[in-house]
Structures are given as C-alpha cells and as structure tokens.
Amino acid sequence: xALALTGGAIVPAAAAQPPAVDGTWRVNGYGTVLRIxxxxxxxxxxxxxxxxKGESAKQTGRGTFSAGDGTILxxxxxxxxxELSGSTGRRELQRIRALPQACERPTxxxxxxxxxxxxxxxxxxxxxxxxxxxxxxxxxxxxxxKVHADTSRDxxxxxxxxxxxxxxxxxxxxxxxxxxxxxxRPGTAMPSGTLDARIKNHIVARDxxxxxxxxxxxxxxxxxxxxxxxxxxxxxxFGGYNKKDSSYxxxxxxxxxxxxxxxxxxxxxxxxxxxIDVRINGGGSDALGVHxxxxxxxxxxxxxxxxxRYTRPQAVPVRPTEGTPRYGGPVAVLTAGTTFxxxxxxxxxxxxxxxxxxxxxxPTQGVFSxxxxxxxxxxxxxxxxxEEFLTRSGQTFDGAGIPPHIxxxxxxxxxxAKNRDSAFDAALAALRR
Numbered sequence: 330x331a332l333a334l335t336g337g338a339i340v341p342a343a344a345a346q347p348p349a350v351d352g353t354w355r356v357n358g359y360g361t362v363l364r365i366x367x368x369x370x371x372x373x374x375x376x377x378x379x380x381x382k383g384e385s386a387k388q389t390g391r392g393t394f395s396a397g398d399g400t401i402l403x404x405x406x407x408x409x410x411x412e413l414s415g416s417t418g419r420r421e422l423q424r425i426r427a428l429p430q431a432c433e434r435p436t437x438x439x440x441x442x443x444x445x446x447x448x449x450x451x452x453x454x455x456x457x458x459x460x461x462x463x464x465x466x467x468x469x470x471x472x473x474x475k476v477h478a479d480t481s482r483d484x485x486x487x488x489x490x491x492x493x494x495x496x497x498x499x500x501x502x503x504x505x506x507x508x509x510x511x512x513x514r515p516g517t518a519m520p521s522g523t524l525d526a527r528i529k530n531h532i533v534a535r536d537x538x539x540x541x542x543x544x545x546x547x548x549x550x551x552x553x554x555x556x557x558x559x560x561x562x563x564x565x566x567f568g569g570y571n572k573k574d575s576s577y578x579x580x581x582x583x584x585x586x587x588x589x590x591x592x593x594x595x596x597x598x599x600x601x602x603x604x605i606d607v608r609i610n611g612g613g614s615d616a617l618g619v620h621x622x623x624x625x626x627x628x629x630x631x632x633x634x635x636x637x638r639y640t641r642p643q644a645v646p647v648r649p650t651e652g653t654p655r656y657g658g659p660v661a662v663l664t665a666g667t668t669f670x671x672x673x674x675x676x677x678x679x680x681x682x683x684x685x686x687x688x689x690x691x692p693t694q695g696v697f698s699x700x701x702x703x704x705x706x707x708x709x710x711x712x713x714x715x716e717e718f719l720t721r722s723g724q725t726f727d728g729a730g731i732p733p734h735i736x737x738x739x740x741x742x743x744x745x746a747k748n749r750d751s752a753f754d755a756a757l758a759a760l761r762r
Contacts, residue, residue: 350392350404353428356411357421358637359715360454360701362428363404363411370394370402373432374703376449379442380432381704399576414577415568415614416699417645417674418635436706440480443707444473447489450703454715456638457727461496468492486510486709498728499669500696504710514695514730517666520611524667525565528609528740532563536753545587546570552591558601559760562591564621567671568613577614584617588624589653597654602760605679606663608690608739608752612670615699622647622678627657632678634719642719647678657684661756664731665739668693676731677718687759690752691739692730735759 354363361383362373372383386394386402394402401414404422411420436442448469458465472488482505489503490510499519502511513519529551533541542553542563547570551563570583603625619632626649634642649655662676673693679686698714705711717725726732737751738744744751 350406352406353425354404354411354422355425357423358639359420360450360703362425362432363422364428365394365404370404373428375429375431376446376453378431378449379436379446379706380429381436381446381706383702383704399574399579401577415580415616417615417619417632418643421640438706438708439478440476440485440707441473441478443485443705443709444476444488446705447711448473448492450701450711451493451713454638454701455713456698456715456717457496457498460725460728461498463495482707482709485707489709489711498696498714499694500698500700500712500714502712504712505708514666514728517694520565520609520667520669525609529563531740531745532606532750532753535748536750537561543590545590546583547572550584550587552587554596555604555757557761558599559757560591560596560600560603561606562603563606564672564675565607565609566611566613567615567617567675577616580614580617581620584620588621592624592654592656594654597656600656600658602659602661603656604661604663604753604756604760606753607668607672607676608663608665610668610672612672615671615674618671618675619645619647619678621675622682623650624653624655625657625660625679626682626684627655628683630681630683631721632681633674635716636719637715637717642723645678647682659685659760660687661760662686662688663690663739663752663756664688664693664733665691665752666694666730668730670694670696673697673726673731674718677720677726680731681721687735687756688731688733689735689755689759690733690737692732693726695726695728695730697725697727 351366360375362375364371368388370386374381374383384396386396389395392404403412409422411422452465472492486505493501494512497512497514499513502509537553542551544551549566549569553561555561568580571579629648632645632647634644636642662679664676674697676693697718698716700712701715703711719725735755737755739752
C-alpha cells in the first residue's frame with residue numbers, strides 16, 4: 330500500500346525554493362514530516378489516518394540539530410538529505426508546502442483510534458509480513474472487533490502484544506509506561522549483563538587460559554593475543570562505550586582509542602588471523618560497526634545496501650581509514666542467536682570484505698533495521714523496523730539471521746558442562762590452515 334498522506338503537496342520544480350533549512354520536509358519511507366523554524370526541528374509521525382507530534386531537536390548550527398538523546402541530525406537542503414549520527418546511509422527529504430492536514434487538528438485518543446494508528450503504522454512501514462507468512466489484514470479483522478470505546482489500557486496492551494507476537498521480531502516492541510512487550514526468534518535468548526558476564530568468565534578461563542584480555546570502552550571491547558600470531562577481539566555491543574556522554578561522537582572517540590591500541594603498526598603487520606567474537610552482542614550503532622570494518626580492509630567495498638518500502642536501495646560504503654594502521658588479513662567472526670541488530674549489520678558488513686572472512690557458530694538473531702519509534706494517541710508507544718539490509722545479490726537475512734559457514738554449538742549446557750567452546754576452537758583451526 331502506497332503511503333498516502335493528506336495535504337502537504339510537493340512544491341513544483343518551477344516554484345522551487347532556495348536551499349534554506351527552514352520549512353517543512355517529508356522524510357521519504359519513514360512516515361515522518363519535519364518542520365524546521367525558530368531554531369528547532371519538530372518531528373511529526375504520520376500515517377494515512379493520523380499525525381502525532383514526536384521528538385524535537387535544538388538547532389546547533391546551520392542544518393545541524395541535537396536531539397535530547399544526543400543524536401545529531403544533519404539536514405542538507407540542497408541535496409534533499411537527512412543524516413542521523415550513528416545510523417548508516419542517508420534519508421531522502423522532500424520539501425512540502427505545509428504540514429499534512431491531519432497535523433493541524435488533534436488526533437482522538439480513544440481506544441479505537443489508537444488501534445487504528447497502531448495497525449496502520451505496521452501496514453505502511455513493516456517490510457516482512459510476506460516473508461513471515463503473516464496476513465496483517467486478517468490480524469486486523471480478528472482483533473479490531475474486540476476494541477471498543479471503553480476498552481481498558483490493560484486490554485489494549487494485551488491485544489497489541491498478541492498481534493505482534495507471531496512476528497518474533499526483536500525490533501518490535503509495545504510500551505505502556507513501565508511495562509513493555511518484546512519477543513525474539515524461537516530458540517534464542519535476549520543478551521543480558523548476567524549472560525555476558527558468564528560467557529566472559531568462560532572465555533577467559535577456557536579459551537585464554539586464565540589470562541585476562543585488555544579491556545576498552547567500558548569493558549564492551551576486549552582484546553588478547555593468541556598463539557601462532559592470532560588475535561582475539563571481543564565486542565559485546567556497538568554503543569555504551571562512554572557512560573558519561575551518550576553522543577555518537579563520544580562513542581566513536583572511545584572506539585578509536587580501542588582500535589588504536591589493538592591495531593598497532595606492529596600487530597597489523599604480524600597478525601596471521603583475527604577472531605572477532607560478537608556472539609553476545611546487543612547491538613547499538615551501525616555506523617560504529619562500519620567504522621571497525623574500515624580498519625579491516627585496504628580496499629574499498631560495499632557493506633550492504635539499505636532501502637525502505639518506498640525508497641531505492643542505497644549503498645553503504647566501507648572506505649579504508651587513512652593515517653592509521655589497518656589489518657587486511659583473514660578474519661573469523663563468531664556469531665550466535667544472541668548476536669543482535671548492529672552486531673548483525675557489522676557481520677553483514679564483513680561478508681564481501683576483501684582478505685577473507687569466515688563465519689562460525691550459529692545464525693544471528695535476524696533483526697537489522699533501525700527502529701521507527703512511534704507514539705500512539707493514548708500515550709502508549711511502539712517500535713517497529715522499516716528498513717531492509719540487502720546483500721550484493723539483493724538477499725536479506727531478516728527473520729532467519731545470517732548463517733555461519735561452519736555451524737557449531739554456542740554456549741549450550743553441554744558446552745559449559747564439558748568445558749568446551751566449539752566455535753572458538755573451529756575459528757583457530759580455520760585460521761591456522
């Protein structure tokens with residue numbers, strides 16, 4: 330179904346305005362309209378049946394705005410592009426004359442309207458219904474008759490959770506105050522601090538023979554040299570590196586400190602193979618993953634291509650960093666069902682990497698897109714993905730996850746009981762060939 334916003338006609342070419350930042354802009358493929366003026370950027374979240382105010386950001390420079398969560402938004406009016414710090418790719422902007430008509434009047438907050446906005450948000454943006462065998466129209470036909478003017482929030486929250494549960498999509502979540510619903514692919518688990526600590530202890534004791542690795546970025550990155558000229562790099566997330574400053578710039582600075590300490594001139598020259606462990610990785614910033622990939626190649630290539638249901642695929646490049654040592658040799662990436670989101674886009678960014686990359690372990694979780702964070706008329710909220718990350722052949726890994734070349738058990742009860750780490754051992758064997 331094509332996105333059909335009421336009002337907000339596109340300005341004809343003959344009446345094109347000069348490339349000023351102020352004005353009203355539609356973000357193609359993201360169900361969003363931006364109004365910029367008086368030093369602020371205001372987000373309006375739109376569907377064909379609604380318009381609700383979203384976040385706002387303060388202008389910090391020409392075309393640059395800072396949101397409350399530290400995200401930097403860069404508006405480039407001449408090119409018609411929007412860039413978000415921490416996200417790869419660029420979003421297309423179209424200048425429109427005015428806000429859609431629905432934005433000029435309050436949206437009703439009753440349960441039926443809230444249901445309609447919830448359903449329509451998925452209808453217009455979620456790309457994976459067909460792949461997952463879900464008839465979203467049948468879902469509406471089943472659940473909408475259960476919603477009435479006096480339906481309680483508890484019942485509505487339960488209905489929304491039931492509607493999205495069969496998606497088994499970890500980038501789909503329903504929120505109501507302190508409670509939320511989210512699911513994962515069957516047979517997998519959500520990464521947690523407790524699980525991460527247990528795995529880290531197992532790796533140190535078993536794989537690293539009791540020698541603690543060097544830690545960086547608040548412990549989310551660690552490195553150890555291994556026998557035979559191999560190295561072991563563990564990454565448990567692509568964010569949270571700087572606890573005092575959540576901005577992308579601060580996370581990038583911490584990452585660069587870690588990479589500079591690990592990928593020294595001497596080490597990059599002597600490494601015969603590198604194990605990169607993202608088996609427990611809760612995600613974060615896709616751009617940080619691409620930044621690491623840029624230290625792992627001497628040749629430019631494409632990480633992946635991104636698109637929404639309404640935009641053409643856009644290539645995300647990997648460009649070798651300049652002025653810093655780089656490692657371009659063999660890499661073994663360890664993955665599991667607890668490799669989520671940016672951990673997966675990082676893994677995908679290494680698929681076509683020159684120099685050789687082998688994946689070992691289990692399939693990743695199968696969630697790649699940035700999330701659309703949508704408010705609902707009654708104050709509830711929902712997250713959903715709207716992007717596809719494409720391989721060179723146009724394939725996506727959403728749902729099933731990225732498969733390994735060599736499949737092994739990963740942190741099963743038997744692995745722990747018998748003091749094994751089959752994926753780690755397989756990686757060493759592959760890199761030593």
